[in-house]
Every structure is written in structure tokens, then in C-alpha cells.
Amino acid sequence: MKYFILACVFLCAVQTVWAQEDEYFVQLLKKGNGRVNAIDVNEANTMLLLGAENKSASVYDLNSKKVVFEVEAHYQPVIDVKFSKEEDVFYTIGDRSVKVWKIGDEKPDKIYTGTLINMTSWSITPDENYFVASSYNKKYCYWEASQLKAVKEVETGHKKNMIAVAISNDHKWVVTGALDTSIEVWNLQADKRKHLLLAHSRPVSCVEFVNNNKHIISASHDGNARLWDMESGQAIKMYLGHSLPISSIAVNPNGKFLLMASYDHTIGLFNIATGERIHVYEAHEAPVLDVVWNRQGNGFYSCDKDGNVMEWTVPDKVFVDFYFGKKIASELEESKLLLPRKKGEAKDVYKDRQTNAEKLKNKLQDKYYLEYLELERTFIIGDLIEN
Structure with missing residues (x-):
């Protein structure tokens, strides 16, 4: 023995x-200099896009390890960012607008508006033709990319403000999460609620469609995440292990593994099908605010409240050693x-x-x-x- x-x-x-x-291996790519709220990586895995509390968006080159472009994007903190499929184009979300930028330009190429209240979350379809945003007025707005004004604003049944929203890949469904701990699933075309989902004990901070829109993942300030069946509305799996609120979730490209970033300074790696926590990544010394997989799904990037940006790898041996x-x-x-x-x-x-x-x-x-x-x-x- x-x-x-x-x-x-x-x-x-x-x-x-x-x-x-x-x-x-954990690599510190950018040392903290003010809170970084959001992070994304481009299709070529050569650049990071960072959205900051100081209202700026910056492009970080992974080869030179330097910020190559920075712009004051909004008049309030940038809450989310995303690279477009189009080369050198990116989105920023903040205050009451979604803006489209080209790297190097000091002014946005497009500005999408429609909500009268500050946005809290944002989601776009893979083809970038449709997107939604939640706001503090318990409504979500829906846009078609061809129109700068929101097509419609839908009143939800949440009793408190929404802080999470996602649109399905086929732009038929919207899921929302709110401070009242509830989740709602909406038929986007009919503006009818399909499900009211209740399971979390604290505000719902993240929602996402997975498995070709057959399931939904929600995460909460209660430190847990859940997997829901889209058709029945049944909660079928829990993901446990964090001690403080979940700030961000990310599903890897093959759709089988989940990253959960938390205010407890850690990032958990979970098997979506089984609910098993495979590994806990620990290097941040502040709440982790966002996380994004690289395009190959063998590593990821994260940012925290102090402004640190880190790169991580997820080798096959992580899974071999666990199982x-x-x-x-x-x-x-x-x-x-x-x-x-x-x-x-x-x-x-x-x-x-x-x-x-x-x-x-x-x-x-x-x-x-x-x-x-x-x-x-x-x-x-x-x-x-x-x-």
C-alpha cells in the first residue's frame, strides 16, 4: 500500500x-493595469481583443506580445467584445450601443442602437446576421445586422433586471437570465415564452445554447452551473466546485467541455456530459471576469479584475490523468x-x-x-x- x-x-x-x-503552463501575457471585463481571440489565433472598465477596447498581438491598437470605444465601461469573421473587424458592447470597428480606425464603422437603458449582456449568431442584448429594464433587444436600429424590444417576465442573454445559432430562440435567479426561454419569432426555469439560488450571470440548440447551460452567482433540456425544460446536470459567483462560461469547439471563470480566482474545466470537474486552473490573484477558448480547443485565455491577461494550455494528459x-x-x-x-x-x-x-x-x-x-x-x- x-x-x-x-x-x-x-x-x-x-x-x-x-x-x-x-x-x-500559465503565461502572463499582459500585466494588470486596470480591470479587463471581456476577452476574445481572432480566427487565426494571432490577436486578442480586450474590453476594459476604462471604456477602451484594445487589440493585443500574440506574436509581438504588445498592444497594437487601442480606442476609447464607449462613454461607459466596455462589457463585451468579439472579433468578426471578417479580418481586422471587431465588435464592442457598452452603454446603450453595439459598435463595429476596423483595426486602425479611430471611429466606428457602424453603431447599432435601440435600447434606452444600458446593456448588460450581448449575443450574436455565428453568421453575424442577428444579435440580441439584455438591459437593466427587463427587456431584450433584437437586431438584424442590416439595420442599425433594433428590430424589436421584448418585455420579459423577469421580476428583476436581466444580466445574461443568448441567441440560438438558428436565431429562433433567446434565453435570458436575471437577478431574480430565474431563466426564461423565448420563441424569438412569436415573442412567446416557452420556459420559465427555476433552480439557481442566486442571480443568473451566464446563459448559452449548446449541442445544436438542444440544451442550455446556465451559470450563477451561487457558484454552480446547470444543463437544461431545451425541449422539456428539465435540469439534467449540475456543475459544482466554485465557491463564489461565476462570471463567464465557454464551451470548447468540440462541444464537450466547459470552462467556468469565477470570482474565487479560479477557472474550472468540466465534462459537459458527465458533470465531472476535470481540473482547476489557479494562477489569478483576483476575480476572473472572462474566458475564451482558442480556435483549436487545446488552450484558452482569461482576464481578471486587476487587468491581468493569461494564456493556458489544455493538453490531452489533463484528461488522461483525470480518468x-x-x-x-x-x-x-x-x-x-x-x-x-x-x-x-x-x-x-x-x-x-x-x-x-x-x-x-x-x-x-x-x-x-x-x-x-x-x-x-x-x-x-x-x-x-x-x-
């Missing part, structure tokens, strides 16, 4: 080295390569054993990575429903 514990310690020690120096770490430790124990140095054993022989243990560990990682790929195929959202 003690050798199994030793194997686990060895495995954890190796993982710690990876976390700090290699596979879970097969105990088996790897057991096989290391059986190899007896981790036995304490024997009396009379030459120092170089003992050192060779340690080297062979490292080689075996890497071999086992490769072996169980193949098993993980088979396991990943079973991660189907909605298949594992909570009772």
Missing part, C-alpha cells in the same frame, strides 16, 4: 512539474521501480530506476491516451440524466 501511495506521489509530482513548466491516473499509479507500483533505495544499492543504479520509472510513466500515458479517445466518444450531452 505504501508503494501505491509513493506511486501516486510520484505521479502528482510529475503532474506538478508539467503544470508549472510545460503542459499546464486513468489511478491505473497509471497502480502499474507504476507493480513495476517496483519506485521502491526506496535498497541498502547497498549503487547510486547510479537507483538513478537508473528513477529514469526508467519516468519512461514507464510516459509509456503508460500514451497507452491510456488511446483508451481515453475511446472513452471520449461516449461523452454525449444529455445521455447521462440526473434523477
Whole structure:
């Protein structure tokens, strides 16, 4: 038993080295100089877009590690930002408007308006033809990209202000979250509410459609997130682990894993289908306000209340160690390569054993990575429903 514990310690020690120096490497891209509220990455993974409390939007070049463009975008803090699919074009959201900019231009190319109250959240379809915004007046506004004025403003049933909104990829549905802890799902064309969802104990800070609009993920100031069935309105999964409010969520490109950024200074990585928390990323020393995956889905970027911007990687071994770490430790124990140095054993022989243990560990990682790929195929959202 003690050798199994030793194997686990060895495995954890190796993982710690990876976390700090290699596979879970954390890089400080931009040191804090005022609160950064929002972050996005462009299609080429070469630039970051940052929205700040000081009303500015800035473009950060990942190659030169420098801000290459900055503009005062709104007369109040920028609450969200997004790169367009069109090269060198981006959106900013703040005060009562959505603005479209070209990198290098000091004035916006377009300004979308329609709400009389400051916006609190924003969401756009992948084709960038339709978008919605929530505001402090319990209404959401809907735009078609071809028109600068909002097409309509819809009164929801929330009893308190909305702070989260999302539009489905097919622009047929809108989901909203509010300070009153409720979630509402609306038929965008008919302006009719389909569901009133109640489960969170504190304000709902994030909502997002997933799995081809078959499910919704919500996150809350209660530190938890939930997965909802779009058709029935049933809550089918919970994501637990954060101790303070969730500020941002992001689903990776393959749709199977979820990042949750929190005021507890951490970012959690979750399996959407099973609800398992796979890893906790810890490096921020302030509330994490936003998080975004890179386009490959093997890493992400985050920003915090102090203005720090960080880059993280999500290697395959994060998943291998989570699902097969105990088996790897057991096989290391059986190899007896981790036995304490024997009396009379030459120092170089003992050192060779340690080297062979490292080689075996890497071999086992490769072996169980193949098993993980088979396991990943079973991660189907909605298949594992909570009772």
C-alpha cells in the first residue's frame, strides 16, 4: 500500500512539474493595469481583443506580445467584445450601443442602437446576421445586422433586471437570465415564452445554447452551473466546485467541455456530459471576469479584475490523468521501480530506476491516451440524466 501511495506521489509530482513548466503552463501575457471585463481571440489565433472598465477596447498581438491598437470605444465601461469573421473587424458592447470597428480606425464603422437603458449582456449568431442584448429594464433587444436600429424590444417576465442573454445559432430562440435567479426561454419569432426555469439560488450571470440548440447551460452567482433540456425544460446536470459567483462560461469547439471563470480566482474545466470537474486552473490573484477558448480547443485565455491577461494550455494528459491516473499509479507500483533505495544499492543504479520509472510513466500515458479517445466518444450531452 505504501508503494501505491509513493506511486501516486510520484505521479502528482510529475503532474506538478508539467503544470508549472510545460503542459499546464500559465503565461502572463499582459500585466494588470486596470480591470479587463471581456476577452476574445481572432480566427487565426494571432490577436486578442480586450474590453476594459476604462471604456477602451484594445487589440493585443500574440506574436509581438504588445498592444497594437487601442480606442476609447464607449462613454461607459466596455462589457463585451468579439472579433468578426471578417479580418481586422471587431465588435464592442457598452452603454446603450453595439459598435463595429476596423483595426486602425479611430471611429466606428457602424453603431447599432435601440435600447434606452444600458446593456448588460450581448449575443450574436455565428453568421453575424442577428444579435440580441439584455438591459437593466427587463427587456431584450433584437437586431438584424442590416439595420442599425433594433428590430424589436421584448418585455420579459423577469421580476428583476436581466444580466445574461443568448441567441440560438438558428436565431429562433433567446434565453435570458436575471437577478431574480430565474431563466426564461423565448420563441424569438412569436415573442412567446416557452420556459420559465427555476433552480439557481442566486442571480443568473451566464446563459448559452449548446449541442445544436438542444440544451442550455446556465451559470450563477451561487457558484454552480446547470444543463437544461431545451425541449422539456428539465435540469439534467449540475456543475459544482466554485465557491463564489461565476462570471463567464465557454464551451470548447468540440462541444464537450466547459470552462467556468469565477470570482474565487479560479477557472474550472468540466465534462459537459458527465458533470465531472476535470481540473482547476489557479494562477489569478483576483476575480476572473472572462474566458475564451482558442480556435483549436487545446488552450484558452482569461482576464481578471486587476487587468491581468493569461494564456493556458489544455493538453490531452489533463484528461488522461483525470480518468486513468489511478491505473497509471497502480502499474507504476507493480513495476517496483519506485521502491526506496535498497541498502547497498549503487547510486547510479537507483538513478537508473528513477529514469526508467519516468519512461514507464510516459509509456503508460500514451497507452491510456488511446483508451481515453475511446472513452471520449461516449461523452454525449444529455445521455447521462440526473434523477
